[in-house]
Amino acid sequence: MFKKPFAATAVALIIAGAASAQDQSIIVQSTTSTANSGLYDYLLPIFQNETGIQVNVVAVGTGQAIKNAENCDGDVLLVHAKASEEKFVADGFGTERTDLMYNDFVVVGPAADPAGVAGMNDVQGALAKIAESEAPFASRGDDSGTHKAEMALWKSADVDPTAASGGWYRETGSGMGATLNTGIGMGAYVMTDRATWISFENKQDYSVVVEGDQDMFNQYGVIPVNPAKCPSVNVDAAQTFADWLVSAEGQEAIAGFKVADQQLFFPNAPTN
Numbered sequence: 001m002f003k004k005p006f007a008a009t010a011v012a013l014i015i016a017g018a019a020s021a022q023d024q025s026i027i028v029q030s031t032t033s034t035a036n037s038g039l040y041d042y043l044l045p046i047f048q049n050e051t052g053i054q055v056n057v058v059a060v061g062t063g064q065a066i067k068n069a070e071n072c073d074g075d076v077l078l079v080h081a082k083a084s085e086e087k088f089v090a091d092g093f094g095t096e097r098t099d100l101m102y103n104d105f106v107v108v109g110p111a112a113d114p115a116g117v118a119g120m121n122d123v124q125g126a127l128a129k130i131a132e133s134e135a136p137f138a139s140r141g142d143d144s145g146t147h148k149a150e151m152a153l154w155k156s157a158d159v160d161p162t163a164a165s166g167g168w169y170r171e172t173g174s175g176m177g178a179t180l181n182t183g184i185g186m187g188a189y190v191m192t193d194r195a196t197w198i199s200f201e202n203k204q205d206y207s208v209v210v211e212g213d214q215d216m217f218n219q220y221g222v223i224p225v226n227p228a229k230c231p232s233v234n235v236d237a238a239q240t241f242a243d244w245l246v247s248a249e250g251q252e253a254i255a256g257f258k259v260a261d262q263q264l265f266f267p268n269a270p271t272n
Contacts, residue, residue: 025054026237029066029074031145032175034220035059037195037264042257047244053237061144061175069093069223072230075238077223078245080145080193085221093230094223098246101254101265102219105149107210108180108197109189117189121212124157130189131159134168138183138190141171145218150191153215193218195264220265222246245269 034040035057044055058068062079069077070093077094079085088094107126109117115135117126130137139161140147154161161169170188172179176196183190184204192200197208224242227233244250251267258264 023234024052024237025056026075026234026241027073028055028057028076028078028241029069030057030059030078031062031065031080032059032177033080033146033193033196034078036175036177037199037257038259039195039254039257039265043250043253046253047241047250051240051244053240055241059175061140061142061147063143063145063148069225070229072225072232075225075234076241077225078220080218080220081148082219082221084145084148085223089223092228093226095226097221097223098242099268099270100220100222100245101251101267101269102217103194103265104211104218105146105191105216106194106197106208107189107191108183108206109209110184110187111205111207112187113209114187115189118207118209120210123153123210123213123216126210127154127157128159131157131161131164131168134164136183136186136188137161137169138179138186138188139169139171140176140179141173142175144175146176146191146193149216149218153191156215195259198262198264199259219268 040057048054058074062081062084065077065079066084066088068074077088085097089097115130115133117129120126139150165171172182176192177200180190180192180200181202184202184206222242222245224238225233227235246269251269254265254267255263
């Protein structure tokens, strides 16, 4: 006569356990650059060990990450296209955007340097030389943060590379690592975030040829998704993660992440 109540209690405990596990899990929509660099492999175990919250990262281009978050397929957005991030918040999809960290973009190219841009720190001038010489250039072409930044630089150089699409200008539609592999395979110049380049193993005879222009600054931001738009958001866990990233401890952890003795991201969250 005790079997039915016991079974009901067991089921209730299972459901409660599942709900509790769900409460301790979030999805972060983020970029291939942060994932490819190994940053999350370094940061997330630290965070999970302290909070018990499991973070699942979906690494895509910034444009796709924002679309995914707008479709309520995530709890936190961590990307690098500030104007698009601010629009995401203004449209009600995010609660608040906070600067998190930065690095920079670089242009990498082969030792042959067919456009003669090696050593330049004027990125617009370098892009103009690449276009004039019709040297191969591989673009992500995927509406990522890197692609958005690249297109803004071409525009400021008064060049429309898409007019040469399929010729010297090749759009891969892929993430940063895949685009680097494709570009190197065809002897093309590639614009990449520095963190991915440092972590990238298939460099062959490639090196950084253009760097140091202030227009190549690369800012990342973190935004909890707004439950008013997406009721399924795990609000508490998402805010805990965002708060940890911008806290002194989270910022120290970001600064401590290095590859080949080089710091890949530089924390710059505002201090209270």
